[in-house]
Each structure stands twice: as C-alpha cells, then as structure tokens.
Amino acid sequence: xxxxxxxxxxxxxxxxxxxxxxxxxxxxxxxxxxxxxxxxxxxxxxxxxxxxxxxxxxxxxxxxxxxxxxxxxxxxxxxxxxxxxxxxxxxxxxxxxxxxxxxxxxxxxxxxxxxxxxxxxxxxxxxxxxxxxxxxxxxxxxxxxxxxxxxxxxxxxxxxxxxxxxxxxxxxxxxxxxxxxxxxxxxxxxxxxxxxxxxxxxxxxxxxxxxxxxxxxxxxxxxxxxxxxxxxxxxxxxxxxxxxxxxxxxxxxxxxxxxxxxxxxxxxxxxxxxxxxxxxxxxxxxxxxxxxxxxxxxxxxxxxxxx
Numbered sequence: 001x002x003x004x005x006x007x008x009x010x011x012x013x014x015x016x017x018x019x020x021x022x023x024x025x026x027x028x029x030x031x032x033x034x035x036x037x038x039x040x041x042x043x044x045x046x047x048x049x050x051x052x053x054x055x056x057x058x059x060x061x062x063x064x065x066x067x068x069x070x071x072x073x074x075x076x077x078x079x080x081x082x083x084x085x086x087x088x089x090x091x092x093x094x095x096x097x098x099x100x101x102x103x104x105x106x107x108x109x110x111x112x113x114x115x116x117x118x119x120x121x122x123x124x125x126x127x128x129x130x131x132x133x134x135x136x137x138x139x140x141x142x143x144x145x146x147x148x149x150x151x152x153x154x155x156x157x158x159x160x161x162x163x164x165x166x167x168x169x170x171x172x173x174x175x176x177x178x179x180x181x182x183x184x185x186x187x188x189x190x191x192x193x194x195x196x197x198x199x200x201x202x203x204x205x206x207x208x209x210x211x212x213x214x215x216x217x218x219x220x221x222x223x224x225x226x227x228x229x230x231x232x233x234x235x236x237x238x239x240x241x242x243x244x245x246x247x248x249x250x251x252x253x254x255x256x257x258x259x260x261x262x263x264x265x266x267x268x269x270x271x272x273x274x275x276x277x278x279x280x281x282x283x284x285x286x287x288x289x290x291x292x293x294x295x296x297x298x299x300x301x302x303x304x305x306x307x
Contacts, residue, residue, distance in 0.1 A: 002027050005034070005045055009120065012048050013110045015083065017041060032100055034081045043079055050078045051102045056112040057122065060192070063185045064305055069122050114192070124305035130273050133297070134168055134197045134249045167213055168199035169247045169269070171287050172221075173254030175205045176230030178277060185306045186253045187222045193251065200247075202240060204259070204287055206231035210240045234259035237287070241265040249273065250288060258286030269293040275302050 002023045005015050018024050018033040027033055036044055050070065057066035083100045117123055118131065170190050174183045190201050194216045201211040203221060206229025211219050237259040246268045255277045272293040274284040279300045283289070 002033075003038075003041075005041070005048060007045055007049050009049060010052060010112050010116065011110060012045075012052060013105055013107070015048065015105075017044065029086050032083050032085050032105060034083055036081065044081050046075065047078045047081050050075045052106055052110055053112065053117075053120070053122065055103070055106055056117065059111055060114065060117075061188055062192070063181065063188065064124060066122075069124065069305070073120065073122065114196070124302065126275070126299045126302035126305070129297075129299065130193075130251055131196070133271065133273065134199075134251070166246060166248050168197045169245070169250040169267075170194060170197075170199050170201045171250060171252040171254070171285070172201065172203050172225070173205070173252075173257060173285065173287050174203055174225035174228060175232045175257055177232075177255055177257055178253075181306055182253075182277060182303060183225055184222070187225050190221050191216060197249070197251075199249075199251070200245075202237075202287075203228060204233070204237050205229055206233055208233060208236035208240055210243070232257050232259070238263060241267060241290075243267075250291065250293070251275070252285040252288035254285035254287050256281070256283055256286050258289055263290040265290055267291065271295045271297070273297045273299055275299045277303055279303060 003017045005012060005017055014031070016027055016031060016033045017038070018027060018035055019037055024033075034044055053070060053075075054066060057064070057069070083102060083105060085100055112120075118128060121128070123131070170193055172183075172186050172190055174187065187203070193199060194201055194213060198213060200213050201216060201221065203209045203211070203224045205225060207227070209224050209228065211221070211224075241263055244266045247270065249271045250267075250269045251273045253275045269288075269291045270293060272284065272288055272291060272295070274288060274296065276283060276285050276298070279302075282298060284296065284298070
C-alpha cells in the first residue's frame with residue numbers, strides 16, 4: 001500500500017513511500033516517490049524534514065550556522081534517500097526512474113516561515129530572546145484601524161496599526177574593528193528585525209546614517225555600511241542624537257568603540273539589548289553607553305552563531 005510521507009512538525013511536499021512492485025504499479029505516474037521499507041519511514045521523514053528546514057533557513061539570507069542549529073534539534077545524520085518519478089520497476093529495491101533533486105522539488109510553498117523556525121527552536125537563542133522581548137511590546141500596541149490609508153490603493157481600507165507609534169531602534173556599529181562576517185550578518189539581519197520589530201535603524205562607521213522605519217524597505221543597509229567606510233566618526237552620530245526620539249527598545253550591536261564621552265542625546269530608551277562582540281565583556285556597546293534605559297540586557301555568545 002502506497003503511503004504519503006507526512007511530518008508532525010512541518011508540511012512536506014507530496015512524496016510517497018514505495019515498498020514493492022505492487023505499490024509502484026498503484027502510484028500514478030509522475031508522482032514523486034522514495035523507495036524504502038516501512039521500517040525506514042521515520043528516517044525518511046527526518047531526511048525530508050531536514051531538507052525543507054535547511055533550505056528554509058538558507059532562504060532567510062541570514063548568515064547563521066544553520067547546520068549547527070539543526071543538529072541541536074537532532075538532525076545529526078539524516079542519511080540520504082533518492083527521489084524519483086516514473087521510470088521502470090525491477091524489484092523492491094531497484095527502480096530506473098527519473099531522479100529528482102530535492103532542490104528542484106521543494107517549491108516556495110513548502111518553505112517554512114520565520115515564525116515556524118522560531119516555534120521549532122531553530123533560531124539562535126539570542127535572537128529568540130530579543131524577539132520575545134521586543135515583540136511582546138509591539139503586539140501590545142497593535143490594533144485595527146478601519147480608516148487606515150492604503151498607499152498602493154490610495155483608499156481608506158483599514159489595516160493593523162500601532163496605537164501610540166512608539167517605535168524601536170537598531171544601532172549597527174559597522175566600523176573596521178567589527179569582523180566582516182559580523183557586519184554582514186547584522187546588516188542583513190537588520191531589515192528582518194526592523195520589519196518585525198517596527199524599528200528605525202542607525203548605521204555607524206566612517207559615516208553615520210539614520211534610516212526611518214518607513215524607508216527601511218527601500219534602503220540597502222549593506223551598501224550603507226560599505227560606503228560608510230571602516231573608520232569611527234562622531235559628528236554625524238551626534239547630529240542624529242539631537243533628534244527628538246522616544247523608543248520602547250534599542251538593540252545595539254557593537255564593541256567598545258564609541259563616539260565620545262559626552263553625548264547630548266534627545267533619545268529616550270525604555271529597554272536596551274546590548275550585543276557586544278566580546279562575549280566576556282560586561283560593557284554596554286559603545287554607541288549605546290550614553291543612553292539611560294530603565295532596563296538593560298547584556299546578550300552574550302551571539303557571535304558564535306554567525307558564519
């Protein structure tokens with residue numbers, strides 16, 4: 001009896017287990033199948049789960065050690081099973097079919113989203129901690145406004161809005177003292193975090209840039225870090241600090257480099273998450289040390305998860 005391979009964890013593409021010639025004859029030609037015994041079904045399921053999850057992780061474009069994250073969930077040695085379609089049958093273990101690569105067959109509809117990766121505990125713990133802390137604040141502030149204006153339609157069609165428009169802030173130190181892989185990671189990560197956490201972004205290096213949440217989607221954060229150069233500067237950063245801003249949460253990536261000891265800042269921060277590149281440091285990152293938040297969280301070991 002042919003059997004569709006299913007997972008209790010995620011949705012898998014329609015792939016069938018074929019044990020023998022009878023199964024193969026019953027399977028409509030063109031449907032993908034894997035040759036195997038029912039005793040192997042658990043291993044085959046894990047193999048397919050791994051393929052879908054790993055490709056979903058890669059699709060986030062985040063330079064995280066995804067294989068290490070998946071290994072922690074038990075995907076250590078998944079084996080490998082060939083995927084076929086059609087062909088000719090010889091015996092219970094050999095077919096001559098059209099081999100299909102997993103890359104070809106796992107379509108966009110079978111990629112799992114960011115929330116699912118989070119629910120399965122695949123995301124690095126530091127990202128989970130930040131996400132949990134910030135999203136609770138944001139969800140509490142979201143409501144439905146029936147008169148919200150849709151820019152694309154140019155109509156008041158309603159939508160989800162933030163009640164008090166109190167945003168969050170990301171500060172990215174992309175200067176030369178920060179390893180290139182870390183700069184790449186935090187600049188790529190920043191767009192995802194900004195979108196999910198309703199956050200403005202500050203990129204600081206040889207130049208400093210302030211990117212409002214509304215402009216993040218159309219701004220190349222990686223390019224800002226590149227054209228900013230590898231130096232540290234303070235003049236542009238100080239001008240940004242002169243803006244009147246009131247934020248729920250600030251997430252600051254960096255090291256001990258700072259824009260000077262006396263910063264006149266008009267930024268109000270309720271909660272600060274400091275991600276220092278030195279996991280042994282108790283210091284707040286240099287470009288956030290002048291803030292006076294009500295609560296500060298020192299996040300450690302986050303660099304170890306970056307490729």
